[in-house]
Amino acid sequence: MITQVIAHRGSKGLRPENTLPAFSKAIEAGADGIETDVHLSKDGELIIIHDETVNRTTNGTGRVYDMTLKELKELDAGSYFGLNYLGTRIPTLQEVVHLLIESHYTGVFNLEFKTDKFGYPGLEEKVANYFDSIDYPFHLVYSSFNPKSIKKIHAIQPTIETASLFKLRTASAKRFAKKNVIQDWHPSIAWVRSHRWFLPRMEIRPWTVNSEDNMEFCFKHHFKGIITDFPERGLSIRKSIQG
Ligand code: G3P
Ligand code: MG
Secondary structure (H helix, E strand, O other), X not given: OOOEEEEEOOOOOOOOOOOHHHHHHHHHHOOXXXXXXXXXXXXXXXXXXXOOEOOOOOOOXXXXXXXXXXXXXXXXXXXXXXXXXXXXXXXXXXXXXXXXXXXXXXXXXXXXXXXXXXXXXXXXXXXXXXXXXXXXXXXXXXXXXXXXXXXXXXXXXOOOEEEEEEOOOOHHHHHHHHOOOOOEEEEEHHHXXXXXXXXXXXXXXXXXXXXXXXXXXXXXXXXXXEEEOOHXXXXXXXXXXXX
């Protein structure tokens, strides 16, 4: 199996994370996949950002769920990374998907429901309705740390590939695997390196695999994928190991 190289929050190592420049960069690098995170705004829009607040990655403060799309769009989501990216905006899920469609992107699009701190009412339903309403050329994969989100999305769209995310606790991932609710595990690379990951025989895509050593380990074991901030590095190391 050729291991998929999936760009974490877009090409997070080289561009402001979870922004259109980060996703364009991942496509340009030839990444096999793109991972991103979705939240809900106050007015029910699907917002692409990692944290529950805008504090770390924008020039504003506050919770995403307390702000409207208009308020979120006024923020600068690029300058925290570098002044070259001043004026970059927080994208909506629809804007990211349009970019992928315009780019004829056929890789994996891994959408993570960012519900680990708290659930957003109706988030999973909104995402499912959106993807049901459009044609898209990429391979959609859902993931979440929150078992409730996994359960919900699987009940609505049972045919979409779904993965459990975890750092340490495997109980719900094991339960879901047994019931065929999920197809893959997305564990932390630390868990993979310190556990007998091969026992469950699940397909795995660890995160965040940035060091050469961790990349080599994953490619040598032919994991299904790696999620990395540096897809260029991943592709080049993969070539030297898997051809
Ligand atoms: O989906 C893999 C990875 O993104 C999970 O952690 O915190 O970067 O969303 P986080
Ligand atoms: Mg994520």
